[in-house]
Structures are given as C-alpha cells and as structure tokens.
Amino acid sequence: MEYDNKYIRHLLQLYEEGESSLEQEKELKAYFSSGHYDEAFKEYALLFQFFEAESGTQHPGEVVLPKQKSRFSWMNIAASICIIIGALWFYQYQVEQEKLAEARVAFEKTQNALNLISLNMNKGLEKLEYVEVFSEKKNEILK
Amino acid sequence: MASEFYSTEILPLQDKIFRFSRRLLSSETAAKDATQDVLLKLWKLRDQLNEVKNIEAYAMTMTKNKCYDVIKSKHHKTLELVHSNYTNESSSLSSQIEARDEVSLVAKFIEALPEQQRAVIQLRDIEQFSNKEIEDILGMNSTSVRVALSRARKKIMSELKKTADYGIR
Numbered sequence: 001m002e003y004d005n006k007y008i009r010h011l012l013q014l015y016e017e018g019e020s021s022l023e024q025e026k027e028l029k030a031y032f033s034s035g036h037y038d039e040a041f042k043e044y045a046l047l048f049q050f051f052e053a054e055s056g057t058q059h060p061g062e063v064v065l066p067k068q069k070s071r072f073s074w075m076n077i078a079a080s081i082c083i084i085i086g087a088l089w090f091y092q093y094q095v096e097q098e099k100l101a102e103a104r105v106a107f108e109k110t111q112n113a114l115n116l117i118s119l120n121m122n123k124g125l126e127k128l129e130y131v132e133v134f135s136e137k138k139n140e141i142l143k
Numbered sequence: 144m145a146s147e148f149y150s151t152e153i154l155p156l157q158d159k160i161f162r163f164s165r166r167l168l169s170s171e172t173a174a175k176d177a178t179q180d181v182l183l184k185l186w187k188l189r190d191q192l193n194e195v196k197n198i199e200a201y202a203m204t205m206t207k208n209k210c211y212d213v214i215k216s217k218h219h220k221t222l223e224l225v226h227s228n229y230t231n232e233s234s235s236l237s238s239q240i241e242a243r244d245e246v247s248l249v250a251k252f253i254e255a256l257p258e259q260q261r262a263v264i265q266l267r268d269i270e271q272f273s274n275k276e277i278e279d280i281l282g283m284n285s286t287s288v289r290v291a292l293s294r295a296r297k298k299i300m301s302e303l304k305k306t307a308d309y310g311i312r
Contacts (some may be wrong), residue, residue, distance in 0.1 A: 016300065017237065018293035022271055044301040050249035051268045059161035061175040065186050 005038055012044055152198055152202040153185050159199070159270055160206045167210040169254055176182040179211050184209075200272065203280045206263065216257075252302045253295075259283075260295035267292055 011028055014020040020028075031037055032048035160181050165174035169302065184205060253261060262281055266272045266274045273279070277288050 016296050017295060018289040018291075018296065022273060025271070043300060046303060047249055047299060048169075054162065054250075055269045055271075057162050057165075059157040059178055060171075061161070061179060063157060063182050063256055064179065065183065078204070093223065 005040070008038070008041065014040070145192070148192060148196070149186060149189045153182065153202070154194070156199060156202050157182060160202055161199045161263075162269065163203060163206050164255070164270075165209050166261055167207070167258065168213060177206065177213060181206050181209050197279075200276045200280050203266065203270075203272070203276075207280060217295055242289065247304065248304070249299065252299045255290060255302075256295050256298060260291050260298075263288060263291045264299075268296075 008028070008031060011020060011024050014024060015028060025130050028044075032041070032045045033052050037045050071103060157178060159263070161174055161178040164177040165171060168177060181202065185202060192198060193202075235250050238248070243260070253264060258262065259281065263277060266277045266280060267274070274285060274288050274292075280286055281288070
C-alpha cells in the first residue's frame with residue numbers, strides 16, 4: 001500500500017499529541033513494519049518497530065496453579081483408604097492362617113509321639129501276660 | 144465450567160500480564176513472580192470472573208496493583224536496591240553493547256520515563272488498549288491519559304532524535 005508522506009506526517013503529529021485513534025496507530029505500525037518507509041521518519045520507525053517486537057514477547061515462566069480440588073480427589077482418598085484397610089485385613093488373615101498351620105503341625109507331631117508311646121506300651125503289656133499266667137499257676141500250686 | 148473459562152480466557156492473557164509487569168518493574172524475574180501471583184489470584188477468583196465485563200482490563204488492573212505493591216515494598220528494602228545497583232555496574236559492558244542496538248535504545252528511553260507514562264505507553268502502544276480502558280485500568284481521567292501519552296511519546300521521540308543527531312549508535 002502506498003502512503004503519502006504528508007499523510008504520514010499528519011498521522012505522526014496526531015500520534016505525538018495523543019490524539020490519534022487506534023486505527024490510525026495501526027496504519028502507522030503497518031507502514032513502518034513494511035520496510036518501505038521514508039528516511040525522514042527513520043526515528044519513528046525505530047519506535048514502531050520496537051512496539052511491534054515488544055508485543056510479541058511471551059511469558060517465559062510456567063504457570064503453576066494449585067491442584068484442582070474436586071469430587072475426584074475425595075474419591076481418590078476414599079479408594080486409597082479402602083485399599084489400605086483391605087491390605088491390612090488380608091495381612092492379618094494371612095498371619096492367622098500361618099499360626100493355625102503351625103499349631104496343626106505341632107498337634108500332629110504330638111499325636112505321632114503319643115501313638116508311638118502307646119504302641120510300645122502295648123508291646124510291654126503283651127509280655128506282662130506271661131507274668132499273669134505265671135502267678136496264676138503259682139497260686140494253683142501253692143493252694 | 145469455571146476452570147475451562149480460566150484456561151480459554153485467562154491463560155492467553157499471561158503474555159500481556161508479563162509484559163505489563165516487566166514494563167512497570169523493569170526486571171524480568173520480578174515480572175515473572177508478579178505474573179505468577181496475578182494468575183494465581185485470578186485462578187482463585189475464577190468462579191466470579193464470568194461477571195466481569197472486560198476481563199483483559201480487569202487482569203491489567205490487577206497487574207498494575209500488584210506491581211505498585213511490589214514497587215512500594217521495594218523502597219523499604221534498601222539493601223536489595225544497593226545489590227541490584229552493583230550488578231548493573233558489573234555488566235556495564237553488556238549494556239553498552241545493548242545500547243548500540245537501536246531497538247533496545249527505545250526500551251532504554253521508555254525505562255527512563257515516569258511510572259505512569261510507562262504504564263500508559265505500554266497499554267496503548269504495545270497492548271493497544273483503548274483510552275477508555277486505560278482510564279479504567281489506571282484510574283485516570285481521559286485528559287490525563289491523553290496528556291501522559293503525548294508527553295511520553297514526545298519525550299521518547301526527542302531522545303531518539305537526539306541520539307540520531309549526535310550520531311551515537
């Protein structure tokens with residue numbers, strides 16, 4: 001777009017007086033960023049080029065926002081509590097089962113030992129029968 | 144949804160908020176902190192933002208208030224001020240090189256302006272707010288906005304012309 005120097009000068013004057021409209025300032029920006037401006041306005045070009053460059057600056061930081069608190073977070077908390085309770089209960093159950101198994105093993109061992117004793121006792125008893133027969137006979141003779 | 148409104152309407156404003164606070168505070172780090180604070184404040188207010196008519200101007204007002212608070216509290220911390228002066232001196236070489244860059248020359252001249260004129264220039268010439276919006280943001284009347292704008296522009300231009308005449312570039 002071709003611009004007339006007189007027109008630009010008029011716009012710049014309005015600009016300096018603070019009377020220019022946003023549209024007129026846009027025109028000036030477009031004129032100076034095109035690169036085809038008159039040398040007479042080169043200081044103005046610096047200014048408008050600066051504005052143009054500056055308006056492109058971005059926020060270099062990262063926006064840190066607090067974590068969103070909603071129903072979901074409550075559900076998460078509830079779920080984790082459930083899982084913990086479940087895990088504890090399961091652990092206790094496991095420990096109890098182990099204790100029971102140990103007791104059963106001990107019981108069986110004792111039972112085996114007692115059986116062994118009683119078996120040997122019975123063997124002894126069989127031998128005692130001879131003694132009984134002997135004493136019966138002895139009584140018969142001594143009568 | 145308020146949070147959806149926040150991400151579509153507020154987050155895109157973060158660059159503007161950052162630029163405005165950097166202009167007012169003349170420090171990248173301080174501007175980053177201020178931007179973060181303003182965005183957080185807006186996040187906390189997100190449920191009420193629907194009722195705000197001009198959200199951009201609202202965010203800018205908030206930024207202005209935040210920056211003025213920072214500037215006020217900075218005046219009490221003299222120690223910190225001395226420290227920042229010291230670092231400026233040590234990097235004089237880089238600032239010399241920078242001064243040769245014509246575009247950043249403009250930044251230097253804007254920096255030298257009074258606070259209010261800097262704010263007006265930033266809002267009008269960089270962010271392209273209307274005079275009415277600037278009146279609301281800065282709490283000024285229409286005449287003082289126009290006067291501040293004109294003074295700032297004339298001052299920058301006279302400085303620019305001066306350097307051109309001296310041939311310091």
